[in-house]
Amino acid sequence: METYCIYLRKSRADAEAEARGEGETLARHEHTLLELAKRQRLTIAHIYREIVSGDSIAARPQMQQMLQDITDGKYTGVLVMEIERLARGDTIDQGVVAQAFRESETKIITPVKTYDPNNEFDEEYFEFSLFMSRREYKTIKRRMQAGRIAAVKEGNYIGTNPPYGYRKIHPQPKVNTLEIVPEEAEYIRCVFEWYLSGMGARAIAARLNQLQVSPRKSAAWEPISIRKILGNPTYAGKVEWHTKKDGTILADGLHPGIVSWEQFQQVQERRKQKAPPVPTGYTTQNYYHNVLYCANCGHQMKRRPTADGGAHMLCRRNECRGKVVSASVTKVDEAVLESIRYRIQELELRKDKMEQTSKAESETREKQRARIEKALEKLHRQKEKLHTLLETDVYSVETFLERSKALEKQKAELEAQLQACSADASAEALSPEQAILWLQYVLDHFETADAEQKNKMLCRVIRRIEYSKTERMCCNKRHSDMQLHVVFL
Ligand SMILES: [Zn+2]
Structure with a gap:
C-alpha cells in the first residue's frame, strides 16, 4: 500500500x-x-x-x-x-x-x-x-565524484544500468558489482567472435535480430549498440569511469569478464583499423543546432570555423547570399546571454501575475474534472437502473441493449475528456520560478560548458532564435546591425 x-x-x-x-x-x-x-x-x-x-x-x-x-x-x-x-x-x-x-x-x-x-x-x-545553492551543489558533486573514483578503483561497478549480459548485485554493503546473466552472456561472446571473424557491427545487429534475440530496451539491435558492446571493457572484467579532470579510469573489476582481456584488445585493434576518421566540424561544434534559424529563409544557421580559431554563424542558402551577413559566434553568444538576462528580469516582474493566472487555470481544470467525474457517476447509476428495468420487465432485452450501448458510448466520450483534461495538466509550462532557475543556470554555466552541454542548455530554455543581419562590419562602423528574435520556452 x-x-x-x-x-x-x-x-x-x-x-x-x-x-x-x-x-x-x-x-x-x-x-x-x-x-x-x-x-x-x-x-x-x-x-x-x-x-x-x-x-x-x-x-x-x-x-x-x-x-x-x-x-x-x-x-x-x-x-x-x-x-x-x-x-x-x-x-x-x-x-x-x-x-x-x-x-x-x-x-x-x-x-x-x-x-x-x-x-x-x-x-x-x-x-x-x-x-x-550552486556553489554547494558543486562541492557536493566534487565530493561525490571523489567517492565514485574511489569506488571504481576498488573494482565496483557504479553505472546506473548494468550492461546487457549482466545484472547488478550488492554482495556486501558498499559493494556494487555485476553478475553474469548466462543466456545473455552467450550472445555477447558471439558478438565478439563474429566481429573478429570479419563481420561488421551492422551485420552482427542483423544476425541477432534474425535470431530473434531481443535487446533490453529497444525493439531491435542497432549497429550503434553493437559498437558500444565491442568497446565496453566491462565485458573483459574491467570497470571504467570517465572524469573531466583525470580522464578515464580503468581498473580491474570485482565482476567476472564474459570475454578475455586478450580478445577484447584484439577487437580494439581491429576497430582502430576500421574506424572512420572522427568527424569534426559543424554539427558537433555547432551548439546552436536546432536553435538558431535564418530570419530571411527560415533554415538553420551553420557554423563555420575561421582561420583565427574562432567561428562564424552564417546562412548558406543561395537565396540569402548577399542578403544575410554572418556574425561571429562570440557576438551571437553575447546577444543570446543578454536576452536571457533580460528575460529573467521580465519574468521576475511578471512572476506574481503569472502565478495568479496559472492558479486560475488549474482551478478551471479542477472544476472541469469534477464535472466530468460527476457525469460519469450519474452514468453509472443510470446503468444500474437499466438492469432493474430489465429485471422488472419494464424494458425488453432489445431496449435494454440499445440503452446500454448508448450509455457505454457516452461513458467512453467522458473518459476521453477526462484523459484530455489530465494531459492538459501535465503539459503545463514551467512556472516562472522554474524558468528563472533554468535561465540562471544557463547564465552561470554557459561559459564553461562544452558544445554538447551548451546545446542542451539552450534547447531547454529557448524554442527558437531568428537571426538577421544585413550589413557587414567594417572599420568605420561601430555597431553591428545583428538582430536576434529569441522565443523562450
Ligand atoms: Zn537564410
Whole structure:
C-alpha cells in the first residue's frame, strides 16, 4: 500500500512572523498539507512535527527519524511545504537528505509541485536549483565524484544500468558489482567472435535480430549498440569511469569478464583499423543546432570555423547570399546571454501575475474534472437502473441493449475528456520560478560548458532564435546591425 507522511518545520521567517502575532505556523501548514493529501487521495501514516528549529540535521530529531524511515522504504512520498524545509544550511546535510530521497525513491510533494526522484528532470532540478545553492551543489558533486573514483578503483561497478549480459548485485554493503546473466552472456561472446571473424557491427545487429534475440530496451539491435558492446571493457572484467579532470579510469573489476582481456584488445585493434576518421566540424561544434534559424529563409544557421580559431554563424542558402551577413559566434553568444538576462528580469516582474493566472487555470481544470467525474457517476447509476428495468420487465432485452450501448458510448466520450483534461495538466509550462532557475543556470554555466552541454542548455530554455543581419562590419562602423528574435520556452 502506498503511504505518505508529512514533515512540518518552521523556518526562521515563520518564527519571526509568529512573534508578530501571525498565528501558529505548524498548525496552518498541517492543515494545508492535509488538504493537499485529501485532494490527491494520499494516505498519511505519520506527521513529523519539528518543534526545535535547529538548522542542522543533528539538531532536528524528527528529521533524523524521518530520514531513517524513508531509508527503510516506509513511505511513497513526503509532503512538505517547500523543499527548503527539508534541509537548509549545511552542505553535508543537504547531500544526506538528497541521497536518502534518491536512493529510497521517495517522492517529495509540495503544494506547488511533486518531485519524483525517478524522473531525471526532477532530480536535476531538485539538486541544482532549489535545494542547494550552486556553489554547494558543486562541492557536493566534487565530493561525490571523489567517492565514485574511489569506488571504481576498488573494482565496483557504479553505472546506473548494468550492461546487457549482466545484472547488478550488492554482495556486501558498499559493494556494487555485476553478475553474469548466462543466456545473455552467450550472445555477447558471439558478438565478439563474429566481429573478429570479419563481420561488421551492422551485420552482427542483423544476425541477432534474425535470431530473434531481443535487446533490453529497444525493439531491435542497432549497429550503434553493437559498437558500444565491442568497446565496453566491462565485458573483459574491467570497470571504467570517465572524469573531466583525470580522464578515464580503468581498473580491474570485482565482476567476472564474459570475454578475455586478450580478445577484447584484439577487437580494439581491429576497430582502430576500421574506424572512420572522427568527424569534426559543424554539427558537433555547432551548439546552436536546432536553435538558431535564418530570419530571411527560415533554415538553420551553420557554423563555420575561421582561420583565427574562432567561428562564424552564417546562412548558406543561395537565396540569402548577399542578403544575410554572418556574425561571429562570440557576438551571437553575447546577444543570446543578454536576452536571457533580460528575460529573467521580465519574468521576475511578471512572476506574481503569472502565478495568479496559472492558479486560475488549474482551478478551471479542477472544476472541469469534477464535472466530468460527476457525469460519469450519474452514468453509472443510470446503468444500474437499466438492469432493474430489465429485471422488472419494464424494458425488453432489445431496449435494454440499445440503452446500454448508448450509455457505454457516452461513458467512453467522458473518459476521453477526462484523459484530455489530465494531459492538459501535465503539459503545463514551467512556472516562472522554474524558468528563472533554468535561465540562471544557463547564465552561470554557459561559459564553461562544452558544445554538447551548451546545446542542451539552450534547447531547454529557448524554442527558437531568428537571426538577421544585413550589413557587414567594417572599420568605420561601430555597431553591428545583428538582430536576434529569441522565443523562450
Ligand atoms: Zn537564410
